[in-house]
Amino acid sequence: VIATLTVLGWMMVSSGFGEALALGIAVLVVACPCALGLATPMAVMVGTGRGAELGVLFKQADVFERVKKVDTVMFDKTGTLTSGAMEFRAFHTSIDQHRFLQLVASAENGVSHPIGMAIVNEADRREIELLPLTHLNNHPGLGVEAEVDFTRIWIGTSELMAKQDFTMPEIYPTVAASLEQTGSTVFFAGWYGEVKGLIAVGDRIRPESSRAVSALADLGIDAVMVTGDTYRVALSVAEAIGIDEVRAGVRPGEKADEVSTLQNAGLTVAFVGDGINDAPALTQADIGMAVGAGSDIAIESGDIVLANSNPVTVVTAVDLARRIHMTIKQNLGWAFVYNTAAIPLAVIGFLSPPIAAGAMALSSVSVVLNSLRLIRFGRGTENAR
The missing domain is CATH 3.40.50.1000 (HAD superfamily/HAD-like)
Incomplete structure (x- = not known):
């Protein structure tokens, strides 16, 4: 519409149809939304590519x-x-240490969990022979229930022990609190109605x-x-x-x-x-x-x-996500400014078709170059990471 009005307007004030048509074509060229079309996809493409390089x-x-x-x-x-790789740190028990670790490690041998693996690895390090596991029931967020050597064993939080009405020796909460202050995770183990001991595992920061x-x-x-x-x-x-x-x-x-x-x-x-x-x-x-x-x-x-x-x-x-978003806004802003400024200039005859084509290309190139700046995101800090 603007191009048509431009042709008609210049036919009225210029010497010929050819000149008016050329200015109308210039309007069509600068009005091409090429830069707008490239603004978002170019920034996303370059940014996501750089993101893939950075993991x-x-x-x-x-x-x-x-x-x-x-x-x-x-x-x-x-x-x-x-790290997620638990390590065995300590244990306290009121019964024979070998028997305690043997029963607990045998119960945990059926659990696919870093904590269970840490206990089993400790038993293996001490060359403790594990016993057959005949029953296993997981209590999410609390612990596990298992049967080993005809003994029903409960391993987990103090809450799990309380739910089973297990007697808790007075020393265990004090020992547990001391271990927890060092960043260790403490679990209790009990059977026959009593908490028999506790185990502390840790996870490196x-x-x-x-x-x-x-x-x-x-x-x-x-x-x-x-x-x-x-x-x-x-x-x-x-x-x-x-x-x-x-x-x-x-x-x-x-x-x-x-x-x-x-x-x-x-x-x-x-x-x-x-x-x-x-x-x-x-x-x-x-x-x-x-x-x-x-x-x-x-x-x-x-x-x-x-x-x-x-x-x-x-x-x-x-x-990086914030930089990509900012680059998209910059691209859209530049494309908007370009069209807002170039179309009026073309209408009043300041831009010929060749100059309009060059300006349109320059606008698209500017968007591409601005997007390519994302390739440099994080340069110099990759080794630090």
Whole structure:
């Protein structure tokens, strides 16, 4: 329409149809929305490509807009802020030590869990022969029930012991509290109506965790830790990392509720996890970040997949997503300014068709070059990561 009006207008004031037609063509050329068409896909293509190089996979196109609003990142402790490789640390028992470890390790031998593996490995190190396991029942978030050598054994939290009405010797809670203050996770084992002993296992904190929390703070994002451990254990880990807010004693199925609580407080939450139990929380969160080394269900539930378990990759994902979003806005802004300025110039005759074509090409090239700046994202910090 503008091009037609331009031709008609210049026919009225110019010397001929040819000149008016040329100016109409110039209007058509500069009005081409090439730069607008390239603004978003070019930034997304370059940004996601760079993300793949850095171990970050963006699964959805709208994730960049949503990440920009994130002000809180909730980390699942085990396997994310810590290595996830449990190690046996200590045990206390009122019965024969060999017999205690033999029964507990035999019960845990049927459990596919890092804690159980740590206990079994300790028994193997001590050359303790394991006994046949004839029954196993898992109590999510509490512990396990097993039958070994005609003995029904319960291994788990103090809550599980209380539910079985087991007698708890007075010394055990004191010993457990002392071990938990060092960051160890404590489990009790009981049979025949009495708690027979306790076992402490530990999970090493990833050396990058404190750096990740500090970098998120620099981006204006608060870190929250959620764990099924007791508050004493959680606080020990959180203080070492630099996290102020801790949600402890959270059962696997309750993590999504913790995310929802933060959202109801007006926060925009990203959740980082790797296990099957993290899937509901990953789905509930505004942004779900699944660690690639984790379960398939967690990866499927996440909006962003992190190729490695380094928590600094979380910072990379947030920062890169924000840069991509900013680049898209810059591209759209430049394309809008170009069209807003160029069309009036073409209408009043300041642009001939060749100049209009050059300006249109320059606009598209500018968008491409601005997007290509994302290739340099993170250069110089990869070795540090």
